[in-house]
Amino acid sequence: MLKQTVLVTGGAGFIGRYSVKELLDNNFNVVVVDRKEKPQHLDCQYFQMDVTSHELAEIFKKNKIDYIIHLAALPSVADSIKMPLIDCRDNYQATVNVCTIAKLYNVKKIIFSSTAAVYANPQYLPVDEKHPVSFLSPYAITKSASEHFIQYSGLDYIIFRYANVYGAGQDTSGEAGVVAKFFALMSQGLPVKIHGNGIQYRDFINVKDVAKVNVIGLQSDIEGEIINVSTNTRTSINELFEVLKEETGYILAPEHTSSREGDIEKSVLSNNKLISLFNFVPSITLRSGIKEMVNGLH
Numbered sequence: 406m407l408k409q410t411v412l413v414t415g416g417a418g419f420i421g422r423y424s425v426k427e428l429l430d431n432n433f434n435v436v437v438v439d440r441k442e443k444p445q446h447l448d449c450q451y452f453q454m455d456v457t458s459h460e461l462a463e464i465f466k467k468n469k470i471d472y473i474i475h476l477a478a479l480p481s482v483a484d485s486i487k488m489p490l491i492d493c494r495d496n497y498q499a500t501v502n503v504c505t506i507a508k509l510y511n512v513k514k515i516i517f518s519s520t521a522a523v524y525a526n527p528q529y530l531p532v533d534e535k536h537p538v539s540f541l542s543p544y545a546i547t548k549s550a551s552e553h554f555i556q557y558s559g560l561d562y563i564i565f566r567y568a569n570v571y572g573a574g575q576d577t578s579g580e581a582g583v584v585a586k587f588f589a590l591m592s593q594g595l596p597v598k599i600h601g602n603g604i605q606y607r608d609f610i611n612v613k614d615v616a617k618v619n620v621i622g623l624q625s626d627i628e629g630e631i632i633n634v635s636t637n638t639r640t641s642i643n644e645l646f647e648v649l650k651e652e653t654g655y656i657l658a659p660e661h662t663s664s665r666e667g668d669i670e671k672s673v674l675s676n677n678k679l680i681s682l683f684n685f686v687p688s689i690t691l692r693s694g695i696k697e698m699v700n701g702l703h
């Protein structure tokens with residue numbers, strides 16, 4: 406059978422690289438567009454380009470794109486507060502451009518990477534997909550606007566709202582990954598700062614589970630759905646600190662600093678819909694995911 410081709414926007418990024426690998430393992434042709442230089446070991450066709458550019462259509466002219474996994478974004482709450490116009494371009498404008506061209510070229514389905522940030526400080530926990538959306542940052546606003554544009558675009562879609570994604574190879578320069586940040590500091594024996602008292606909690610999901618969900622979503626007949634991608638497990642930042650401390654052999658105590666604007670107090674996402682629609686249960690525990698990160702150091 407003819408291989409199906411998937412365009413992965415932001416394919417050089419953290420979730421992108423794992424999604425590309427998962428697609429290749431599942432026998433898809435993969436085309437990546439990202440404005441970064443092509444990373445080594447990314448074994449697919451690669452276009453270094455901004456997804457907001459008109460030239461994006463050239464990729465669709467040259468390749469029959471069957472599906473899209475749209476991951477390109479400015480994935481940082483703090484950056485979105487500092488640079489709302491850039492957030493608007495890389496999150497909303499990018500999505501409008503990708504969807505408009507995808508529609509012209511009859512793409513079969515788009516998978517979109519939305520976020521738990523659209524639930525702000527939830528009214529109830531675990532948050533399900535029926536929970537109203539609300540906004541503490543430009544990032545949450547442009548992700549939500551992107552969701553609406555995708556629904557308006559006429560494309561078949563699945564919108565995944567990811568919880569906090571972590572795993573080996575996550576960029577530590579942004580604020581997107583608290584696991585990656587703590588891990589990098591602890592590996593070097595440097596002090597770790599916890600914003601606030603550390604009892605705020607999150608739902609951490611391993612990037613390999615997220616990549617699997619992206620590909621399962623693309624292969625399934627399900628469309629027109631918004632689905633949380635999470636473990637439905639709450640982990641406080643203090644607990645995260647302890648697990649990382651035990652696994653890395655770190656010896657210092659954390660420094661507590663003031664909490665940050667835009668930060669969500671408590672977040673844990675119901676994954677009932679994910680499990681019932683796809684019969685898939687994210688299986689990588691936080692400790693085993695962190696052990697894998699530690700093993701990667703040796």
Ligand SMILES: NC(=O)c1ccc[n+]([C@@H]2O[C@H](COP(=O)([O-])OP(=O)(O)OC[C@H]3O[C@@H](n4cnc5c(N)ncnc54)[C@H](O)[C@@H]3O)[C@@H](O)[C@H]2O)c1
Pocket residue numbers: 414415416417418419420421438439440441454455456457475476477478479480481494495499518519520521566567568569570571576581
């Ligand atoms: N990491 C998380 O915890 C998390 C949680 C919820 C949602 N998400 C979403 O998942 C997606 C992927 O996140 P990630 O953690 O892999 O981020 P990442 O920063 O590692 O990857 C994003 C990639 O997109 C590229 N990119 C950004 N703007 C672009 C543009 N205009 N044109 C071309 N390329 C562009 C970047 O170069 C980068 O390689 C994002 O949409 C993010 O908002 C991530």
